[in-house]
Every structure is written in structure tokens, then in C-alpha cells.
Amino acid sequence: MxxxxxxxxxxxxxxxxxxxxxxxxxxxxxxxxxxxxGISWNRQxxxxxxxxxxxxxxADMCTGMALPFIPLMGLNRELSxxxxxVAHVFPxxxxxxxxxxxVMVHYERYICIVDPLHYNNLWMHRSLPLALLAxxxxxxxxASLPAFGWNNWTGPDWNSCCASSHKVAPLSNCSTNxxxxxxxxxxxxxxxIYLEVYGLVLPAILTIAGMTGRxxxxxxxxxxxxxxxxxxxxxxxxxxDREHRLNLRYTRCVVAVSLTFLACWVPYLIYMxxxxxFLISDTKWSSTTHIVLSCTGIGSMAVVPLVLGLANRQYTExxxxxxxxxxxxxxxxxxxxxxxx
Numbered sequence: 001m002x003x004x005x006x007x008x009x010x011x012x013x014x015x016x017x018x019x020x021x022x023x024x025x026x027x028x029x030x031x032x033x034x035x036x037x038g039i040s041w042n043r044q045x046x047x048x049x050x051x052x053x054x055x056x057x058x059a060d061m062c063t064g065m066a067l068p069f070i071p072l073m074g075l076n077r078e079l080s081x082x083x084x085x086v087a088h089v090f091p092x093x094x095x096x097x098x099x100x101x102x103v104m105v106h107y108e109r110y111i112c113i114v115d116p117l118h119y120n121n122l123w124m125h126r127s128l129p130l131a132l133l134a135x136x137x138x139x140x141x142x143a144s145l146p147a148f149g150w151n152n153w154t155g156p157d158w159n160s161c162c163a164s165s166h167k168v169a170p171l172s173n174c175s176t177n178x179x180x181x182x183x184x185x186x187x188x189x190x191x192x193i194y195l196e197v198y199g200l201v202l203p204a205i206l207t208i209a210g211m212t213g214r215x216x217x218x219x220x221x222x223x224x225x226x227x228x229x230x231x232x233x234x235x236x237x238x239x240x241d242r243e244h245r246l247n248l249r250y251t252r253c254v255v256a257v258s259l260t261f262l263a264c265w266v267p268y269l270i271y272m273x274x275x276x277x278f279l280i281s282d283t284k285w286s287s288t289t290h291i292v293l294s295c296t297g298i299g300s301m302a303v304v305p306l307v308l309g310l311a312n313r314q315y316t317e318x319x320x321x322x323x324x325x326x327x328x329x330x331x332x333x334x335x336x337x338x339x340x341x
Contacts, residue, residue, distance in 0.1 A: 013075055013291060020295040021068040028064030028302050032057045034319045035309035041318040048125050052108055053309070055132055056101040060305040063098045066091040067302065071294040073184045084182035085147050095298070096139030096200065102304065103204050104135045110211040113218060142200070146187050153186050193279065197272060205265060212261075216254060223250055264304045271297030 036057050039045045070091050079087060104124070112119045124131040227247075271293040309315050 013288075014072065016288065016291050017071045017295065018068055020291070021071065021299070024295070024299045025064045025067040028067065028299070028306065029061055031306045031310065032061035032064065035306070035315045036061075038315040038318045042314060045314060048128055049108055049112075051128060052101075052105050052124070052131070053305075055135060056098070056105045056305050057309065059094065059098040059101045059135075060302055062094045063298075063302050066094045067295075067298060070095070070298050071291050074290045074294060077182045079182035081153060084187060085151075087182065088184060088187040089143050089147055092196075093140050093143035096143055096196075097136050098302070099201060099204050100135045100139050103207060104131065105305075105308075106208050106211050110215060113215050142196070145192065150189060150192060151187050152189050190279065193276075197276060201272065205269070209261065209265075212257060216257065219250065219253070223247070260304070260307050264300045264307070267293075268297035268301040 036054060039050050039054055039057075069087065073088050073091065077084075077087075108122070108124055111122055119125075274293060275290075
């Protein structure tokens with residue numbers, strides 16, 4: 001049972017989480033809805049690659065909804081066993097599903113560029129439901145392992161979680177087996193965290209980075225071939241204006257990809273390894289630091305699909321046209337009211 005100072009600290013930490021995550025979560029949800037509606041309204045976009053991207057957008061939107069609850073997992077709260085499991089397992093499942101869908105979308109586009117001759121025969125295209133199941137089922141199974149017994153709920157000593165136990169006599173719900181104190185250490189064993197971070201999350205991020213780098217390398221080689229053919233046709237040794245424009249466009253692409261990786265992935269990698277370092281050392285750290293790192297890390301990673309979607313004009317064109325119609329109608333209404341006045 002918490003005393004007044006501990007309850008006040010918990011409320012201030014929760015307030016900080018909501019202040020940071022609610023605007024970010026709202027932006028992520030609205031941006032995903034814009035792209036989803038853009039794909040749904042355009043029948044030309046109803047194909048297998050865009051179905052994979054829709055699955056990613058749904059996972060990203062769910063991650064945006066769960067974003068305020070992810071930093072809360074770092075706080076000790078008084079919850080029952082079932083409520084504590086739901087509060088930790090469900091956000092973790094949404095995060096892993098988002099990561100699996102992101103890898104699937106990058107892999108599908110990677111094969112399109114690296115091996116275009118076999119692209120249409122890809123297993124993901126032949127069995128779309130199976131591919132979507134492969135992106136959603138493994139995260140659900142792994143995230144649910146604590147619910148099937150892989151947890152520390154019956155750990156040896158959780159009096160530190162009920163911090164006021166040294167001031168008052170411990171209640172029955174602060175006992176070793178039945179405490180209502182909910183902490184991520186009780187739900188996720190260290191082995192579970194290490195396996196998720198270094199067996200699932202980090203390999204997925206490195207795979208995405210590797211596929212992106214490979215695509216840029218292939219694009220660079222194709223650009224050199226185009227410039228070589230252009231010079232042979234023009235029969236000149238100096239680079240033409242068209243070659244300069246192509247090189248400039250490629251440079252912009254590399255810079256955009258690099259900045260996206262730095263802005264979206266580096267904060268999460270920092271947050272992830274800082275958490276692992278404190279977990280290994282078993283030391284307590286500032287809740288404010290944890291909240292800021294977790295909010296910025298998870299939030300920045302959830303922006304990756306939005307960068308991919310908003311950069312495609314086909315996805316945003318229906319929404320843009322709708323905004324234009326509403327703006328024109330508002331202008332006509334305003335002009336009509338001025339003319340009457």
C-alpha cells in the first residue's frame with residue numbers, strides 16, 4: 001500500500017506520460033487514418049503490396065493507441081494479476097506486431113527491387129492470408145508467454161514494490177504470492193526481455209537497415225549504368241545536366257533515408273540499450289528519464305510507416321482532394337455571405 005508521497009509521485013509520473021504521449025499518439029492515429037482512407041478510396045491501389053502496407057498501418061495505428069500505456073509499464077502500480085498481465089502483454093503484442101509487419105513490408109519491397117523476375121511468384125503474393133498470419137501470430141504467441149506461466153509473479157521478495165511496507169504492517173495483498181503491486185519485473189523475466197531485445201527486436205532493425213542499404217547500393221549501380229548509356233548516346237565524356245539531376249536526386253534520397261533512420265530508429269535504440277544496462281546493473285534510475293526516453297523512443301519508431309506513406313502521393317491524393325473541396329466550398333459560402341451583406 002502506497003503512502004501519500006509515493007502516490008503523488010506516481011500521479012506526477014503518469015501526468016508527464018500523458019502530456020508527452022497523448023499529442024504524439026493522436027498525431028500517429030490521425031496520420032494513419034489519412035493514409036488508410038487514401039488507399040481504401042483508390043481502387044487502383046487495391047493490390048497485394050498495398051494490402052501488406054495496410055496491415056502495417058493498422059499495426060502502427062494500434063501502436064499509437066497503446067503508446068500512452070507503454071511507458072506506464074515502467075511504473076509500479078497496484079493492479080490485480082489479470083489486469084497487470086493485460087497492461088503489459090497487450091501493448092507488447094502490438095509493438096511486436098508492428099515490428100513484424102514493418103519487416104514484412106520492407107522485405108516485399110526489397111524483393112521487388114533485388115529480384116523483380118521472381119517478384120510475382122513470391123510466396124507472400126500467392127498466399128496473402130498466410131503472410132498476414134505470419135506477421136500477427138508469432139508476436140501474439142511470444143507476447144502471451146507470461147500469461148502461460150513465464151513470469152516472475154511468484155518471485156522471492158517483492159516488498160520493494162510495496163515501498164511503504166517498512167512503515168506499516170504488510171497487508172495480505174503485499175504478500176509474496178498475492179501482491180497487487182504490478183511491475184514489469186513481475187511480468188517479464190530477465191530472460192524474456194533479453195530474448196525479445198536481442199532475438200527479435202534488434203535483428204529486425206538490423207534486417208531493415210541491411211535491406212535498405214542494399215537497395216540504395218543497387219540503385220547507385222543502376223544510376224551509374226544509366227549515366228554510362230547516356231554518355232555513349234550523347235558521345236561525350238562530360239556529365240550532362242540530366243546526369244547531374246539524377247545524381248542530385250539520388251543524393252537527396254540517401255540523405256532522406258539517413259535522416260529518417262537517425263530520427264526514427266536511433267532514439268529507440270538508445271532507449272532500448274539504456275533499459276538493458278539498468279536491468280543488468282539492477283539499479284534504479286530517474287522515472288522522468290525513463291518516461292522521456294520511452295516516449296521519444298517508441299514514438300519516433302512509430303513514425304516510420306507514416307514517412308513511407310506520406311511520401312507517396314497516391315496515398316494522400318484522396319485526402320488532399322477532399323480538403324480542397326471543403327476549402328472551395330467554404331470560400332464560396334464566405335463569398336456568398338459577403339455579397340448578401
